[in-house]
Amino acid sequence: MHVFPSEPDLTFWRALIEGPAGTPFETGVFALTVRLPRDYPFKPPQIRFETPVYHCNVNDSGSICLDILQHSWNPALSVSKALEAVRVLLAKPDTDNALRQWIAELTQANLKHGADDTRYPDEAQARTAKDASRSVAEWKAEWGCGASAQPKGS
Numbered sequence: 001m002h003v004f005p006s007e008p009d010l011t012f013w014r015a016l017i018e019g020p021a022g023t024p025f026e027t028g029v030f031a032l033t034v035r036l037p038r039d040y041p042f043k044p045p046q047i048r049f050e051t052p053v054y055h056c057n058v059n060d061s062g063s064i065c066l067d068i069l070q071h072s073w074n075p076a077l078s079v080s081k082a083l084e085a086v087r088v089l090l091a092k093p094d095t096d097n098a099l100r101q102w103i104a105e106l107t108q109a110n111l112k113h114g115a116d117d118t119r120y121p122d123e124a125q126a127r128t129a130k131d132a133s134r135s136v137a138e139w140k141a142e143w144g145c146g147a148s149a150q151p152k153g154s
Contacts, residue, residue: 025055025091
């Protein structure tokens with residue numbers, strides 16, 4: 001995980017999450033935006049995928065259905081903890097709270113039938129290869145993050 005706060009606007013951050021090992025996303029690097037509300041840390045950051053991701057808890061516009069970003073937020077949490085929760089969500093989809101039900105159904109079928117039903121991991125892997133193939137260095141170059149911009153987290 002790499003976090004890049006914006007120098008001119010400290011309420012806007014960019015983040016990169018490398019796909020978790022052992023998942024259909026493991027070869028991808030996903031770009032996200034983070035917006036801090038005025039009343040942060042009392043309200044959760046608004047985190048959104050910029051890179052398309054084939055996942056039941058992320059809709060087509062990049063919004064994420066994750067309790068920590070909504071009802072379970074508390075001021076003891078941080079942006080890095082929220083981003084880590086997003087990364088965990090990539091590895092462990094919450095099919096009970098899906099934003100895209102058809103992907104949740106494919107995910108459940110794969111969990112139930114394993115190698116006999118690989119529609120979900122196959123499609124997620126293909127979309128990751130198509131949409132999330134930029135490296136961290138390529139993202140940093142596009143965003144103009146020079147040597148002074150140090151990634152936060154790991």
